[in-house]
Every structure is written in structure tokens, then in C-alpha cells.
Amino acid sequence: MKYLLSTEQMRELDRRTIKECNLSSRILMETAGKGCADLLVREFPAQMENGILILCGNGNNGGDGAVLARWLHHYGYVVTLVNIQLGNLSSETKTNFAICQSLGIKVHKVKSEKHLGWLKEMVSMHSMVVDAIFGIGFKGELEPWLKELFFYISAFAEFKVALDIPSGLNADTGNTEMAIWVDATLCIANLKLGHIIGLGREICGKLYIVDIGIPALFYEDDDNYVRLFTEKDFFPPIRISTYHKNDYGKVYIFGGISGYTGASIMAARAALRAGCGYAFVLYRKRLMSIYSVKLTEALNQPIPENPEDNLPDERALQDILSNATAVLIGPGLGKDEFARKLLEITIKFVDLPLVIDADGLNLLAENPDLYPYLAKPNVLITPHWGEFIRLAKIEKSDLQADCLRELKAFVDKYQAQVLLKSHFSIFCNREEIWVNISGNDGLATGGSGDVLSGIITSFLAQGLSISEAAINASYLLGATAEKLAKKRATASILPSDIIDNLFIKDL
Ligand SMILES: NC(=O)C1=CN([C@@H]2O[C@H](COP(=O)(O)OP(=O)(O)OC[C@H]3O[C@@H](n4cnc5c(N)ncnc54)[C@H](OP(=O)(O)O)[C@@H]3O)[C@@H](O)[C@H]2O)[C@@H](O)CC1
Numbered sequence: 001m002k003y004l005l006s007t008e009q010m011r012e013l014d015r016r017t018i019k020e021c022n023l024s025s026r027i028l029m030e031t032a033g034k035g036c037a038d039l040l041v042r043e044f045p046a047q048m049e050n051g052i053l054i055l056c057g058n059g060n061n062g063g064d065g066a067v068l069a070r071w072l073h074h075y076g077y078v079v080t081l082v083n084i085q086l087g088n089l090s091s092e093t094k095t096n097f098a099i100c101q102s103l104g105i106k107v108h109k110v111k112s113e114k115h116l117g118w119l120k121e122m123v124s125m126h127s128m129v130v131d132a133i134f135g136i137g138f139k140g141e142l143e144p145w146l147k148e149l150f151f152y153i154s155a156f157a158e159f160k161v162a163l164d165i166p167s168g169l170n171a172d173t174g175n176t177e178m179a180i181w182v183d184a185t186l187c188i189a190n191l192k193l194g195h196i197i198g199l200g201r202e203i204c205g206k207l208y209i210v211d212i213g214i215p216a217l218f219y220e221d222d223d224n225y226v227r228l229f230t231e232k233d234f235f236p237p238i239r240i241s242t243y244h245k246n247d248y249g250k251v252y253i254f255g256g257i258s259g260y261t262g263a264s265i266m267a268a269r270a271a272l273r274a275g276c277g278y279a280f281v282l283y284r285k286r287l288m289s290i291y292s293v294k295l296t297e298a299l300n301q302p303i304p305e306n307p308e309d310n311l312p313d314e315r316a317l318q319d320i321l322s323n324a325t326a327v328l329i330g331p332g333l334g335k336d337e338f339a340r341k342l343l344e345i346t347i348k349f350v351d352l353p354l355v356i357d358a359d360g361l362n363l364l365a366e367n368p369d370l371y372p373y374l375a376k377p378n379v380l381i382t383p384h385w386g387e388f389i390r391l392a393k394i395e396k397s398d399l400q401a402d403c404l405r406e407l408k409a410f411v412d413k414y415q416a417q418v419l420l421k422s423h424f425s426i427f428c429n430r431e432e433i434w435v436n437i438s439g440n441d442g443l444a445t446g447g448s449g450d451v452l453s454g455i456i457t458s459f460l461a462q463g464l465s466i467s468e469a470a471i472n473a474s475y476l477l478g479a480t481a482e483k484l485a486k487k488r489a490t491a492s493i494l495p496s497d498i499i500d501n502l503f504i505k506d507l
């Protein structure tokens, strides 16, 4: 597990290290710049052969850049150091520019559009460009000439490296209007949220951590960190050789409407591949022929109906569900009165682990009287961004601006447990926040979400908690897509391929 820090949390750790360890800000900057120099020499010597252009801002990120310039110069590399004079000049950065000058490294000072042509020429003349313009202190808007420079570097520089975080990228949200897209980012001390969420992963290139000596103990004092789920954290339900099928739990899944039956069938197959003892699909009576033909391992039975209105029979349904260990409602469910009634009965009367996905969420969004049931401790909702926008009654732009803020606000308001899905997924309840980044665009095919909800419900039936089931399943889905991508183009990965290769040992 790794932490993803907010800007404020990172600054607090810096402050504590300076105060409690009696280390000055200059020492931390020196450690950061020297660590970056050593990392570049180790990882990218070939990319530095034809000179390194180091672009520094006026803040401490620029100071890291100046220290880096000094060390690379010391190691014998050809360095061109440029100070883009924007904002207040930090005293440590000023000192480091002065040290560079005393060693014969010229500090080229630029501050406006009139230097744009020269800067572009410099970018083309060096084999590596280091971006130390803005770090976690970036805020507000970029001047138009800087946007043009950032675009030029992103498009035309041979090899680009960012110190701490690419300039223009918001370190809390991963949001940006224009940033320098780099090949590698050297994160100082720790990953920040913006390296991973939003557009961070795409913009940052390969991520490296440069240790600056913040004591590990300091991290343990804060329960509020967002956690990045990694392979080491993966902990699926345990298998015990003497266990019987009843010990691995019974997953109950509501079937879909005509044309959408495949969703619940995929969820049931995924649940079985994820290890549950039984999967049952409860289908609408008139679709019996489809379900009884298509389901092999999964059991199935019709949803009991009231003869007078043909709506689900509440009492009989409760009886059926009393046999379940975990329940899934939503994939292919439809949004008619029958589906609404199913959701209402399930969310109100089922106290077992319950996953609500897809149409279950769209129905929920249209029935705000059901929102209070989200606070039940066993309920998990798994919206993608479109479903979340409808549920939270927000605009897409709100979610793009700061998805974590919007997710936390929803969780606080409804005391809900949510897995928000996208090319990165976030699990959030009131106790913990996990981010999963496994996966690839092979999952961008209708049906991947149904597979995921089947795996989650299966993990719940096998005894994992809501948070464990959600984040482990999200990781497994993505890791399986990554494995498959070694064998076939992501364009041709199907949800059923994911199902059939879950937990596969050797592809
Ligand atoms: N002890 C520590 O703290 C350590 C910190 N470390 C390093 O420091 C970095 C954080 O440094 P930081 O706080 O000085 O902020 P930074 O990212 O350099 O940017 C601030 C400068 O940019 C300017 N500026 C901002 N937005 C702008 C805009 N839109 N358009 C134009 N200008 C804009 C802003 O202007 P101002 O607000 O002053 O007007 C100011 O001049 C961190 O990422 C890491 O690399 C490491 O060395 C380890 C120890």
C-alpha cells in the first residue's frame, strides 16, 4: 500500500520534518535535488547525452531544479539553467541560483512572451528538458505564453522529466487546463493525489519516488491518507481445502429485461469464477426460456409476482432472499415499475451485503426517498461517472474539477459506501479511501461493470467486508485485463474473456 497525499498533507510532513528533526528547508531541498540528479544519472544517462535544459520557476520547485543543475554539472553533464521569473522568489531558491552562479553555471533569466522563441530554440537544442517550473504550489491560471511553451515542450522536446509534479497539473485533483506532459516524474518524498487521479497518470509518465528523509513514523500519525491499492495489498477470500460449497456463500442476482439479460448472466458467471459456492439468477417469468438456456452453472428461478398487478410479491421475494449470502441488483435490470419495486423491496428489507449497480443506480437517482437506505452498513453502490453525476445531482464539470471532493461530499451526506469507477477507481466510505489504477482500455467495453459487480458480490458472499470486496475486486478486474493485454490487443478484450481468465495462473 502506498499513500497519496494532498498538498496540505505533504506540506505538513515537510513542516514536521523541519521542526521536529531540526532539518532546514534548505537541507530538504538539497536532498531532493541531489536525489533527482542521482536518479537521472542511474535511469536516463543516454537521454542526457546532448545536454539538459533545466527550467526553474521562482518557488521551491525551482530551487530543486537549481540543486539538480549543480549536481549534474558536477557529474560532468552539460547543463543550461533557466529561471522563469514568475511569482515571488523563495529565499532558498535564490540562494541556490547564487551557488550555481558562483560555480560558473549561468542562470538565464526570462519572464515574458518575448523570450518564447529563444526558449523553444533551447528546447530543441537539448536531449532532455527538466520541468522545475511549478510544483505543488501551482494555483490559478497560466499566462497564455506559458501555455504555448508548455504545449511546445510536451509536443516537441525529445525527453521530458518533471520534478515533483508536471507544471500546470493540480497536485490535489490531477486536473489541468494545460500542463507539461512528461516521460517521467520524480515525485519528491511521496506520491501526491494529482499523480494518480484525474489526468495525472497520463500526464506524469513513469513515476519515481525520491526519498528526502521524512521519517516513516510521521505517516503513521494520520488516518486520513488516501491509499493506493497495489499488488501487495491484494487479498482475495481464502480457500480452505475442506470447505463445502455452502461455506463459500450464495450470490443472488436479479435478472434483466429483454435485450439486457446478458448483464446478469455475465455477473453470475463472474461471481462463480470469483469463487462463490452458488450463484442464483432471479428472472422475470416471461424470460424463463432465455435464462434456463443460457445459464449452466448458475441456478435460476422466476421472481414471484402478485397475480393482481404482476408486480414482485414482496413476502415471497423476501423468503427467497433469506437464503442468500450476498445480493446484486442492477445489471440490465430496466427502469420500469417492476424493477423499481424490486429495488425498493431489496434495499428496504435485505440486511445482507447488497451491491447496487447500473440500472439499480439510475432507479435510485429517480427515487430520492430511497437514498436514506444507502446508510445501511451492508450497502455498496458502484457507479461509473455518469451514474454518479445523476445520483449526486451534480454537473460533469464538478466531478472533473475535483472528483474526490464530490465523492467525499456524497459519502458524508448519505453515509454511503461507494466505488466510483473510471480509468482509475476510488472506494470511499467514512473510514477509508482507496484508489485502484490496475486495468486498461480493454475494459472500456459494455459489460465490464457487470463482471465487476459479480466479482464484488462473490467476494462479499465469501466473507470480505464491503471495502475489501470493492477494492480487491476492482484490482482483480484491472489486473486480469493487464494480463490479457500481454496476449491480445486491448481492442479485442471482451468482458467474457475477463470472466474466463479471472485468477488464471499462467496465460
Ligand atoms: N520544505 C519544502 O517545502 C520542500 C519543498 N520542495 C519542493 O518545493 C515545491 C513546492 O514549493 P512552493 O511551495 O514554493 O511552490 P512551487 O510549486 O515552487 O510554486 C510556487 C511558485 O510558483 C508561482 N505560481 C504558482 N502558480 C502560478 C501561476 N498560475 N502562474 C504564475 N506563477 C505561479 C508562485 O507565485 P506566487 O504565488 O508566489 O505569486 C511561486 O513563485 C515542491 O513541489 C517541491 O518541488 C522540496 O524541495 C522538498 C522540501
Ligand SMILES: Nc1ncnc2c1ncn2[C@@H]1O[C@H](COP(=O)(O)OP(=O)(O)O)[C@@H](O)[C@H]1O
Pocket (backbone or CB within 6 Å): 358, 383, 384, 421, 422, 423, 424, 425, 438, 439, 440, 441, 442, 443, 444, 445, 446, 447, 448, 449, 450, 451, 452, 474, 477, 478
Ligand atoms: N480505460 C480504462 N482503464 C481502466 N479501467 C477501466 C477503463 N475503462 C473502464 N474501466 C473499468 O471497467 C469497468 C467498467 O464499468 P462500467 O462503466 O459500469 O461498465 P458497463 O456499464 O459497460 O458494464 C469499471 O470497473 C472501470 O473502472
Ligand SMILES: [K+]
Pocket (backbone or CB within 6 Å): 061, 131, 132, 133, 134, 135, 162, 163, 164, 165, 166, 167
Ligand atoms: K515541476
